[in-house]
Amino acid sequence: MDKKVRVRFAPSPTGGLHLGGVRTVLFNYLFAKKHGGDFILRIEDTDQSRFVPGAEEYIFNTLAWCGLTPDESPVHGGPHAPYRQSERKATYKQYAEQLVNAGHAYYAFDTPEELDQMRVQYKTEENPSPQYNHVLRAKMRNSLTLSADEVAALLAAGTPHVVRIKMPLDETVTFTDMIRGEVSFHTSQVDDKVLLKADGMPTYHLAVVVDDYLMKISHAFRGEEWLPSAPVHILLWQYLGWSAEMPQWAHLPLILKPDGNGKLSKRDGDRLGFPVFAMDWTDPKTGEKTIGFKERGFLSEAFVNLLALLGWNDGTDQEIFTMEELIRAFSMDRVHKGGAKFNYEKALWYNQEWIKRAAPEQLVDQVAETLAGAGVEGFVAGESAASAGVDRELLLRVIQLVKERCTLLADFVPQAAFFFATPAAFDTASIQPKWNDQKNMFFIELAKAYESSVVWEAHDLEKTLKEIAAAQDLKPGELMLPLRIMLVGGKFGPGVFDIAEIIGKQATIDRIRKVLSILEHN
RNA sequence: GGCCGGUUCGUCUAUCGGCUAGGACAGCCCCCUUUCACGGGGCAAAGACGGGUUCGAUUCCCGUACCGGCUACCA
Structure with missing residues (x-):
């Protein structure tokens, strides 16, 4: 039997939402909607030291702008509330204890200083970053090395401690990733991750498993950076006795820097001059403002479109998709394995296409x-x-x-x-070099003729200009640029006569005369 | 260092053993346009490398190289 599709996006409210983050939301959303499922937004605010005020609201604003509305969330509510992990603290503790009692986790009393010391002490050429793993845990202060009495005493005294998972010695954890296929890890290579922190908050590892279970998540999609910790999560699903409910996993490819290598960061945007965040974000601590795609002038439809095509395509040459089309066409097995370098030029092209096609x-x-x-x-x-x-x-x-x-x-x-509005400045420098009395006379005549014209339509305006030009033995080509600059201020814009028609008789004449007078005084 | 993942034009990508390797962005050229664009046409540009498997490999397998991710009481 197929259970109802339920996916989630679980950001931590630490700052602006990054391109990669929005794409993860998008893929979750598209998959859910494609299968008539639910999209849940959960706030992963378990790290109090990184909490940033305003970041949660920012996330909601971003999703709203993109049209990715959650079915359940801290603000939309839902049957599995609360959706903020800091409000579910007690729940995690209970499961952590269950794990300890079953022998799959243990208490560790090592202080941060002791951990630092361990990392220095055991650091070698071959092992530059020693792990708290199946070998080193025997040398640390935890409920595996301490006697039951010592542990009881430490606990009774309220000694700060964490709960760590006890990785099995010699097992192979295998799972099927919807994008990558079968992936295996040997447990001896994975460290004893902290599950519950000294402040009683869970780490991501515990929280994600517990919440995904409790919220009946059917498919768990996240960035590729999570792949290495997948075995920890798989084991937790097993140890907690929930194997049958475990979601299907998919680890999304990363979005990379346009130049060089590595994953795209906010810094790259600052450095290369393009947005990385969906919307403007101002860091409340530093006051530093980071530009977003929205404020840079992107249409949300274009933003969603370009994100969807970064690491996914439907196998055809179609590149412009509406949200409805994306929902219909989306499938996880057409998501790439490899990361994609972000290309701002192409992003601009998407936006241009959307503006061009929009009514x-x-x-x-x-x-x-x-x-x-x-x-x-x-x-x-x-x-x-x-x-x-x-x-x-x-x-x-x-x-x-x-x-x-x-x-x-x-x-x-x-x-x-x-x-x-009348242009504030006119590019008279572009007229000047070829300006002469004859042209001056021409425009005086033109203004007069326009003044007395009865109909005011582009076609007639052009005709009038050509007639006067012919009468004065001038080539229309020499007059178009001056006229354009008189009306728009510079060398740009749509057809001159279309402009004249729209701005109207008075403005057209005024602008011609205004520039004529500027030229006269130079 | 270890573990895991990845590798087609400069970039995003198509190809599910038959390829003269297709499209898009960017680049260059031409046309259209009495500005700038849009549009149309064209050019240039790729299978990391080495072994297999096969009648035939970009496609499957194995090595190597390179790139990336992870290696926190952060997510």
Whole structure:
């Protein structure tokens, strides 16, 4: 019988959510939705020293932005609450004790100093990082080396201690990873991981197993960095007597730095100038702000799309997917084994594709917000175009006209601002070299002609220009650039006459005359 | 060092034994465009290496090399 699909993402609230983290959520989510299952968000806040205020809220904001809504979570609730591990402390202790009583775990009284000392003492050329394992545990202070009386006394005195798993001497732990196939570990190579810390909090190893069991998780997907500790988890499922309920595992490939090697980190983004976090994150301690994909001007659909295609594809040439399409096409066995170097250029391409394909209606609010953020006249932050002082229909027309030349939402600022306000500066330096009295005369005439025109449509405006040019024996080609700069301020933007049509008669004439006067005074 | 994992154009990838090795991004060239883009066309660019297995290996197996992850009372 197949049990209901239930997956989870369990971040620790220590900072901004990284590309790799969001992709892990995405794969979990896609798998769950594909199979009509549940997606659970659990907060792994067992390390009090690393707790960062605001990080949990940030995680929820990020998931909301991406459209990855959990079915159960600390804020959405659910039948297995609480979903915050710090609130489940008592539960873990009970299982840790069960493990000790069954002989699969033991108490260890070694202080941090003693552990450091051990690592120094047993460090050799061949073994640069000694482990608290089946051989070294015999030399340490724990309930395996101490007498029962000593242990009882230590415990009674409230001596700080941890609970460690007792790795079996000579066993092979094998499991099937949905991506990698069969993976085996020899237990003699795995150390006695701490299960319960001295402060009574569980480590990840205990917590993940207990919670996955209690929350009836059917599939456990996580980053590849967890592969080495998988045998600990498998053994715990066995020792706790839950083997039959153990989820299926899949260890996702890592997202690597674009240059060099190693996994992508926030530093790489700072260094290379691209975001690594999904959304802006400000470290409450240092005040350091890290840019996010959202604030950089990515559409959430593009962000989700590009993440999905990092380490997965559906076997066809399709690259642009909506969330619905991803859900339909997703399968864990088409996820790669190898890590993928993150390529920001390609990420930009996804965003450009999404902007290009979007209907203006889908973009208006975000564009209005972006223009407001840039201080463009008439736009007010926090207000949609409709409620701000701008004609929504006009904005829609502008978006339709310029969207194909925008890669990021921020590109709408230079591309669209001149439709709503006279440019603050004009690139007259590009006109000057070939400027002369004849052209000056031409534009005076053009302004006059435009002033008296009855219809105001791109086609007629172009016709008028050509007629006057012909009459004055000028080539239209020489006049297009000056006119463009007069209307938009620089050498960019859509067709000049389309622009003139949209900004209207008065603005067109005003801008021509304004630049004419600037040129005259130079 | 040990353990585990990985390895197709610069990058992301297709290929589930038949390959003239396909696509996309980036690059270069041409066309379109009286700006910048979009679009269209083209060029260049890859199976880490060595052994097997096989009529035939990019694909399967074994070594080697290289890369990565882990090796905390962090996740």
